[in-house]
Amino acid sequence: MPSTTPPTTDARRSTPLRRPDFVRLWCATTASGLATWAMPFILGLAVLHGSLSAVALGLVLAGRTAGFLVAVPLGGVLADRHPRRAVVLVAGLTAAAATPVLALGLDTSTALMTLAATVVGVGQGACRPAFQALTAEVVPVEERQQANAALTFSVRGVTLLAPGLTALAATVTGPGTLLMATMVLWLAAALLPRGGTLATEERPERRPFHVEFLEGLTEARRHPWFLSGLAALTTVIALGYSATNVLLPLAGRDHYGTEAVLAGALTAYTAGALVGALLMSRWRPRAQGLWALFGLGLYALAPLSLAFPVGAVVVFAAYAVVGLGVELFNVPWFTAAQREVAPDKLARVSALDFLFAYGFAPVGLALIAPAAQAFGFEAVLLACALLCVLAPALAALAPGARDFRTPRSP
Known part of the structure; x- marks a missing residue:
């Protein structure tokens, strides 16, 4: 690396x-x-x-x-x-x-x-x-990298502490x-x-609403790393995230006979994300975009750990690494958008980010269970794991993806 x-x-x-x-x-x-x-x-x-x-x-x-x-x-x-x-x-x-x-x-x-x-x-x-x-x-x-790390740390802290409170x-x-x-x-x-x-x-x-919104889309197209990264993020959330949310309870029941695996895996994920946020508040790697996409690709460990009865501890460890990897992606991703996107179009580009990343998640949630019934539990999880690796790997080939920086015209 x-x-x-x-x-x-x-x-x-x-x-x-x-x-x-x-x-x-x-x-x-x-x-x-x-x-x-x-x-x-x-x-x-x-x-x-x-x-x-x-x-x-x-x-x-x-x-x-x-x-x-x-x-x-x-x-x-x-x-x-x-x-x-x-x-x-x-x-x-x-x-x-x-x-x-x-x-x-x-x-x-x-x-x-x-x-x-x-x-x-x-x-x-x-x-x-x-x-x-x-x-x-x-x-x-x-x-801004420290600021985004602090913001995502608070989100993960809420997720960890709020249920009990x-x-x-x-x-x-x-x-x-x-x-x-x-x-x-x-x-x-x-x-x-x-x-x-x-x-x-x-x-x-x-200008009319649709014209101004399309201006944001035009601005996003100026940044090839952003479009490719957003496609990878959408794929991981729609398939990997949705698969683990739907099939994790079933894996806990069928492989381990207890719902404690569900609670333990989600807690491990949040703990890993907290560690990732702390790490990214100080770490400034070279080739930051490649490291971020590598972190996103680590999400493949979640469906992979559920495909076979490997032991609850292995599942917890996989989810902790996945949580860390998600923040390895999130913090540089937000920071790069705030740096590279034109300030007067930043909110519209951020809206595209949220719209695509979360807008397709319900589709994945709706399709995962029927797919598991049709093709089998393990086959769906393995396919999701493969796509969680391939999507960030393909995104890394886009111009500017190495550092999440837009190539400038001569």
Whole structure:
């Protein structure tokens, strides 16, 4: 593998955590991440309490996903047209306003809950590209890798700690109160960010929505490494991630006879991701793009470890390495986009990232189980593992993929 370049003295001394604007942004993204994660978990508790049926849960979560996917491109255009701080404010307040309606619908109306969840999804989707662009505004270039590592560390920390905290809170209060607590989190996400400037100060004219969105697509096409990397990421999420999410519980039941393998594997994945985020906060490898794609390709270990009864410890180790590899990709990926993409189009390109990476995941989730029934459990897992290796390997051949840098014209 390529050797690494040690950070400079200035890089060691400077840190985005000393910048008040970034700390507020970090707290806001952490709050939005916790609110996003908590909602399906709380609704799952409502099913256990008998205040929500399993069918209603599926409809409500489908509504949230639909709202998210619709709002991501809209949020990207708005965040390049208006101050990113204002877009985050409106998106967070939208999600916060819909949350009490969601709580009100418990035990009363599935339709009302689905509508409210869709609006929450709209707020969630609109703020994602705005947060990415706002990070580039409040953090200088030399500190953005540390900033992105800190942001992803908070996401993984929420995933690790929130289940226990939510379950503990559920012992003293009900799902409705817990949902109202997520409203407070959305208010924090809306009100905390400060700083940032209008990225479109030199573009006062406004064009139709579809024209501005296509401008973002045109900007993305200027960066071959981005398109190839996004194709690889979409493949890994739609096939590898979906396969392991659907088939991991079945592997735990059939190979090991216990659901503990599911909990252990997910915990190991999160722990590995935390280690990966800490590593990428300091590590500046040469050929950073190749290292990132190598980390993405490590996801093949997850379906590979489930294909055969290799022992629970091997599964846990594989998931820990996969989690580390995901952050080996994520942090340089976000940092490179913030560096290479034109600032006035960054939110729209980030919206494309989220739209493709997460938009195809439901397709994978829907197709994996029928494919496993038709072709066999092991065959599907092995095919997913192979594609998780091939997609990043092909992406590494794109111009600029070595360093995630766009080749400049002479």
